[in-house]
Amino acid sequence: MGVRLKSFGIVLDGRDLSSYSSGELVSGQLLLETGVRLPVIQLRLEAKGCARVHWGGDGPATEATRHRDEVVYLQQRQVVRRAADDEGYFTLQPGKHKFPFSFHLPPGPLVTSFSGKYGSVKYWVTAILERPCGTSQVVTREFSVTSQIDVNAxxxxxxxxxxxxxxxxxxxxxxxxxxxxxxxxxxxxxxxxxxxxxxxxxxxxxxxxxxxxxxxxxxxxxxxxxxxxxxxxxxxxxxxxxxxxxxxxxxxxxxxxxxxxxxxxxxxxxxxxxxxxxxxxxxxxxxxxxxxxxxxxxxxxxGFGSRTSSISGHFGLDMSWLQLALPEQPEAPPNYADVVSEEDLARQFPSLPQADDLEHEFGSPIFAYIQEFRFQPPPVYSEVDPNPAFSEEVQHEVSFEI
The missing domain is CATH 2.60.40.640 (Immunoglobulin-like)
Incomplete structure (x- = not known):
């Protein structure tokens, strides 16, 4: 009988609980431990994914009534390590060993992993350790695949x-x-x-x-x-x-x-x-x-993104012209003094009296009058128009011709 390994397993890199999608990289390590020197012909990996259906009766008499079918979505093989010498095998020393592996899922659409009443969709990787004598040792690890469905379509x-x-x-x-x-x-x-x-x-x-x-x-x-x-x-x-x-x-x-x-x-x-x-x-x-x-x-x-896209699609709006109309860096507005002449500037802004002149005219500090104005009560509310003459004037100016 051949010597059995102490342990043999597959670990996926950081994706033990999450799901893969089409085109993504699947990577991990093959972990094995042996207590003796172990000759190995090769260590290889197989990845497979398929949908299977099966239903019908049990037993040979009902073989004709059984229904089975299979569709393969993933089929990959790779050699993780093989012998490099003329003996046709390499030797693993006693202890623990790690062998990294990786492969890409097909870029096309993959069916979501599923387990149902009469069928399933499953994906898995299998590691096979082949030895010169004795049966090969095999370990399998399932992983989940999800086909992305955007509900904003x-x-x-x-x-x-x-x-x-x-x-x-x-x-x-x-x-x-x-x-x-x-x-x-x-x-x-x-x-x-x-x-x-x-x-x-x-x-x-x-x-x-x-x-x-x-x-x-x-x-x-x-x-x-x-x-x-x-x-x-x-x-x-x-x-x-x-x-x-x-x-x-x-x-x-x-x-x-x-x-x-x-x-x-x-x-x-x-x-x-x-x-x-x-x-x-x-x-x-x-x-x-x-x-x-x-x-x-x-x-x-x-909701926001889909509503915006649906409105744009409904009306067929093309907003690309905005990118041509708007500059990459907006220019600063011109200075007011650069566009107005000195004569207009002097005419629009007459010289104002200084604070000292105002205090002399009022006979007391101007700040006192400011405070007095600030705390004046608001005007009394009234439904009567305070400017009746202005209203009548406006009414006389507006006329209609029939």
């Missing part, structure tokens, strides 16, 4: 609304219709965000109804022409009972999105979609429900 900023109506009863024993209309101002949201719901519930039936709302996650798995679907509620909220002949309004009722997987819309065999369902629970009858499609993204909503 124009098609996620448009409002979505629907209406529906249902009459309770059958034949001649009808009790009146129940109508429901709902609206959301946009369809793109992120984890932790609250969805404001605007809805109107009108109950013209004879029953007591209960308005509710929920976020549904729909997982769809495809294999050739076969489809498997799994649907679940991830969050819900309820309103107040609506009595017969009454109405209920939701003016932005909040429904918070819990931590869930972002929408997956770019995979050929797995789709993860979300919808906001607004419905009415009717005792003794099937519920009345409408669904508004939503998308769970990764880049948060930026």
């Amino acid at each position: 124009p098609y996620f900023l448009a409002s979505v609304s629907k209406s529906i109506e249902k009459t309770i009863g059958c034949w001649l024993f009808t009790s009146g219709p129940i109508s429901l209309s709902a609206k959301i101002e946009r369809s793109g949201f992120c984890n932790g965000e609250a969805i404001p719901i605007y809805a109107e519930f009108e109950n013209c039936s004879s029953r007591l109804i209960m308005p509710k709302a929920a976020i549904f996650q729909t997982q769809t798995y495809l294999e050739n022409e076969k489809t498997k679907t799994f649907r679940q509620i991830i969050a819900n909220v309820r309103g107040n009972h609506v009595a017969s002949g009454s109405t209920e309004s939701w003016n932005g009722k909040s429904l918070k999105i819990p931590p869930v997987n972002p929408s997956i819309l770019d995979c050929s065999i797995i789709r993860v979609e979300y919808s906001l369902a607004v419905y009415v629970h009717i005792p003794g009858s099937k519920k009345l429900m409408l669904e508004l499609p939503i998308v769970i993204g990764t880049i948060p909503y930026n």
Whole structure:
């Protein structure tokens, strides 16, 4: 039997809890420890990522009814270290060893990591230690990938609304219709965000109804022409009972999105979609429900930026001419004395009496008069025009010709 390592593992550089995106660098170290001299043919690394679906019966009898499919998004191999001598192997001395590695994810779009009812999207790195004798030792480490979805894209900023109506009863024993209309101002949201719901519930039936709302996650798995679907509620909220002949309004009722997987819309065999369902629970009858499609993204909503861009796009404004009209460094305004002649300057600003002359004329320091003026009471309020002559004068000057 071959000698086993004391430890063998993979550590990713500073990204143990975070997620990667397409085109990013994945780097880390292979850590191993041995207690004896260990001959090694090569130490290599494999990186793989794929989407897989599988459902069907168990056992050989149901082999024909099983459905499996796979789409590969990442497939890379590299040799971390190999033998450089004629013997065909190198020797690891007793102790701990570190071997760095790195590789780039493909620049094209990658599907977000996901684990569902009948399939998954996973990415992982595998380290293989090959030895001259004995079986190779293998260790695997998963890592997460996120496909970025910007909820500020124009098609996620448009409002979505629907209406529906249902009459309770059958034949001649009808009790009146129940109508429901709902609206959301946009369809793109992120984890932790609250969805404001605007809805109107009108109950013209004879029953007591209960308005509710929920976020549904729909997982769809495809294999050739076969489809498997799994649907679940991830969050819900309820309103107040609506009595017969009454109405209920939701003016932005909040429904918070819990931590869930972002929408997956770019995979050929797995789709993860979300919808906001607004419905009415009717005792003794099937519920009345409408669904508004939503998308769970990764880049948060930026109201100011998206609103500005949408307005500019709507009106088709081109503001590039402003850059040509404005100088890089604004010039200082000219001095007033440079643009006005000395004669005009002397005529506009007559010489003012000095403070000593004013005090001599008033017989006391000028500061006393300033203080006296400052503390004078305000004029008495009156609705009578203090300048009636001026008003009449203006009225006489304005005339209309017909």
